[in-house]
Amino acid sequence: MIHDVEDIEAKVTRIKEEKKVKDSQLFEVVEEVFDFKTLMALYALLNRGVISRMYGVVATGKEARIYWAQTPEGEDIAVKIFLVQTAEFRRNRLMYIRGDPRFRKVKKGFRNIIDLWCTKEFINLKRAYKAGVRVPRPYAKNYNVLVMEFIGDPEERGKPAPLLKEADLENPEEAFNILKGFIEKLYLDAGLVHGDLSEYNVMVRGNELVLIDFGSAVDIRHPLAADFLRRDIYNVYKFFQKLGVEAGSPEELYLKLTSTA
Ligand SMILES: Nc1ncnc2c1ncn2[C@@H]1O[C@H](COP(=O)(O)OP(=O)(O)O)[C@@H](O)[C@H]1O
Ligand SMILES: [Mg+2]
Incomplete structure (x- = not known):
């Protein structure tokens, strides 16, 4: 050292x-x-x-x-x-x-x-x-x-875009739907569960959402993949519910994904 x-x-x-x-x-x-x-x-x-x-x-x-x-x-x-x-x-x-x-x-x-x-x-x-x-x-x-x-802030070169946690969302419903789509695509097309998904690991650049911090992501065949998926989904739903989005049931999305895979 x-x-x-x-x-x-x-x-x-x-x-x-x-x-x-x-x-x-x-x-x-x-x-x-x-x-x-x-x-x-x-x-x-x-x-x-x-x-x-x-x-x-x-x-x-x-x-x-x-x-x-x-x-x-x-x-x-x-x-x-x-x-x-x-x-x-x-x-x-x-x-x-x-x-x-x-x-x-x-x-x-x-x-x-x-x-x-x-x-x-x-x-x-x-x-x-x-x-x-x-x-x-x-x-x-x-x-x-x-x-x-580099996922940068459009306003200032070299500065990261804000995290979902701190972002000023123009349309929270739309952001919620985009994120649900990402979870689904990640699971069904990439065969992965993020494992540490929350408002702290999503960056917001204008209308674009970007998922980051993939160290924890596991293959869907990992024995805890379903548990991680459920936790990810609940985190996202909870965040948007707090913003006033009529998010519906997180369990529904969880069951939908785990029964089709
Ligand atoms: N590709 C990137 N472009 C710009 N900033 C990034 C990028 N990846 C991460 N960051 C910034 O670095 C922070 C930490 O990155 P992250 O991958 O979440 O690591 P940690 O394991 O420390 O949480 C993020 O919250 C974000 O602000
Ligand atoms: Mg992080």
């Missing part, structure tokens, strides 16, 4: 020399303290031409940070960096990994949950995107770094 700025600068210099990275603009904010593996992952993405510049942090969550960054072509991208590797993180996340047929080969005492979690979010996003659910387009993943489309 790198603990101070001098350390990090020395390592950055060394990596640049070793990897012949010429463009020193990768880090606008050099005081950011990334550990060595994160730096290596970022430099690999730089060398692959995925990222060319990192700007500041736009969001800091419990275990991940999101950066506004840019491609060599000047397109805005979001870079999600997973930083926490605690026992608690491991304990909490295992539930969303074990039992998912895609991760059958993951051995019991496997070491790197952060790498796996990041991979999981990446492949979930790819599946959702392919099925036509509106999610940030996934671009690349390396170790604990996930690169995707």
